[in-house]
Amino acid sequence: MRTAIYMRVSTNEQVEEGYSLSAQKERLTAFVMSQGWDIAGYYVDEGISAKDMKREQLIRMIADVKKGLIDVVLVYRLDRLTRSVVDLHELLKVFDKYNCKFKSATEVYDTTTAIGRLFLTLVAALAQWERENLSERVSFGLTQKAIEGGWHGSAAPFGYDLINKELVINEDEAKTVREMFRLYINGLSDRNVAIHLNKNHMLTKNGHLWQDARVRYVLKNPLYAGTLRWGVRVNKENAFEVEGAFPAIISKEIFEEAQKIRGKRNSFHGKQVSSDFIYSGILTCSRCGSPLKGVTTTRKGTDRRKNYMCRKVYLKECDLPMVSERIVEHNFIKYLKAAQFQFTSIEDVEESEIENLEEQFSNEKKQKKIQDDLDKLLTRKKKWQYAWANELLNDEEFKDRMNEENKKEKQLKEELKDLEEITPSVKVDRQAILEMISDLIESWSNLTDKEKKQLLQNTVSSIVVEKVNEGKPLDRLTILEINFSD
Structure with missing residues (x-):
């Protein structure tokens, strides 16, 4: 019988209890000799738990079983091999498929009979229960301490x-x-x-x-x-x-x-956030869709100038000319003032005139918000169930909280259903948009470059631009579209 001797030790406590690798090796080797078997190899996992099968030597042993190199797997005790019922069944199926037996040197198991398999499964179940019960007790104690606001760590954190x-x-x-x-x-x-x-x-x-x-x-x-x-x-x-x-x-x-x-x-890229280029990471090329990168230029006797260049220009895959920040700034304010005028002077905005705004304020965003709320609600319900199962909530408290969550869930699902039945057209709150644009125009000139940058990164996802060669120098840029963040 070609025998694989599998050994495992996970803690110093196990060493003290007589499960040290040297003790296991001595007894298992003697057992093999007493049976007249041959040792095909030693498979040793040190300092590793048996909670799963992610163990290097166990994996190597299984591979050798599949290669037909092993007739029997020998362990000192079952819990050296596994503490999981699921893992035990998987191992037994592999052993059976490749005509490999399983033996324990200190326990009477015979995997060739039905009663032997049943007994083996029951012992493994008890081992798994012991491990999970201990883990649950520890987790319960720490969870209760956390709920009460106590510090659950050993050393104090910085501060x-x-x-x-x-x-x-x-x-x-x-x-x-x-x-x-x-x-x-x-x-x-x-x-x-x-x-x-x-x-x-x-x-x-x-x-x-x-x-x-x-x-x-x-x-x-x-x-x-x-x-x-x-x-x-x-x-x-x-x-x-x-x-x-x-x-x-x-x-x-x-x-x-x-x-x-x-x-x-x-x-955004780290430098895009910390640099003083106001529109870095936000300006988008209308020709290729790539972002524009901040570039500094200087001339003899002049101050530093901030410009923006399409990233694909460097690769010669785009021909958008470089544009100065001064021109971008001028046209950004002009775009906002044009929008301000539109919402101030037009009584009834035609649907064709707010085509871009329809997409921005569509009910898809409302649906996403409701779906996010439903996901959070489901997470909360799981927490209440966990708290009740661990007796952190009594029956009445659990019932009240679940009833409250169920009412919210029903309400949110009804709102979601109503939104799904609404046609794509959306009424735009022109007064709210007007106030937002007016506030932005009024405060813009009083902000520092970094404050402008931070404001844009919090509110705008992209500004699509196109360079033109006609008109006054400051007007040689067209802002085609501004997309606001969700």
Whole structure:
């Protein structure tokens, strides 16, 4: 009998209990010799749990079984091989298909009989129950502590000290946290924030230099606004947040502003966000559809000039001429004033005149909003079910919350159905659009370049432009279309 000896150890505790690799090897080798079998190979997974089959040596052993190199798999105990009923059945099917037996040196299993398979399955089920029960107890304790607002970690995060198991603001470190958010909101990237902190000797809790990943972790963590988040890495379907769980270093408004900026930076290149080119990443070429890139030019004795050039011009795949920011600015304001005049002077706007606006304000956006609300509602219902199952809610509280969610769900589905039956034409709130355009024109001249840039990135997704060769220099650009963000 060509025997595969499979061994596994996952913790120091198992070593102390007599499951060390050397102990397993000694006993299994002696067992093989007593049976007069041959050792085909040792397959050893060290420091790995048996919760799944993603184990290098287990995978290698299965491959050898499929190659017909093994007649029997020998383990010290079943739980060395697996703790999962599903995985056990998969392994037994593979062993059976390739005429390979399974043996435990310390337990009586015979996979060639029906009763042996049943007994093996029952023992594996108990092993899986033990593991999941332990995991559930640990998870329940941590979840309850999170709901109560307690700190569930070991060491205090940067910005705080841990006193009597409670987080207390460390004022020196809190200054650094506030500086991080200030710099980021004012246009610096994670990397440049780290560089600034290091230059000013504002180091980590352990006295190390900041890296962009560490800065990013702080800037994305709602802990600094006083909110505890739970289950965002594992058990995501039951994740939740507890506001006001900790003393806040920054306000909720500052934190949300930073997240909004990060969301925009995910859509734009880092330099597009932090540079002073107002229209970078927003101007779009009408000829090829590519974005225009900010380019600086200087002439002897003159100031720096900001221009925009289609990215495909560099590849000689487009012939759109370079355009200065001054011309873009002039025509952008002219476009807004023309729109302002249109909505001021026309009493009844014909459908043909608002063709572009129809698409922008179509009911598709309303449908998307309702669908997003339905998705969030479904997530909340799962959380209530999880909380009730773990006795975090009593029967009455669970019933009330589910009834409330069901009413909201019914209402949202009715609204969605009504919108789906509406014809594509949409009534445009001309007064609201007029006020928006008027406010933009009035405030534009009072904004800095970076403020203009941030405003555009928050409200406009693209401005489609075409260069023309006729008319006054400032009029040699046509804005064909402005698309607003959702």
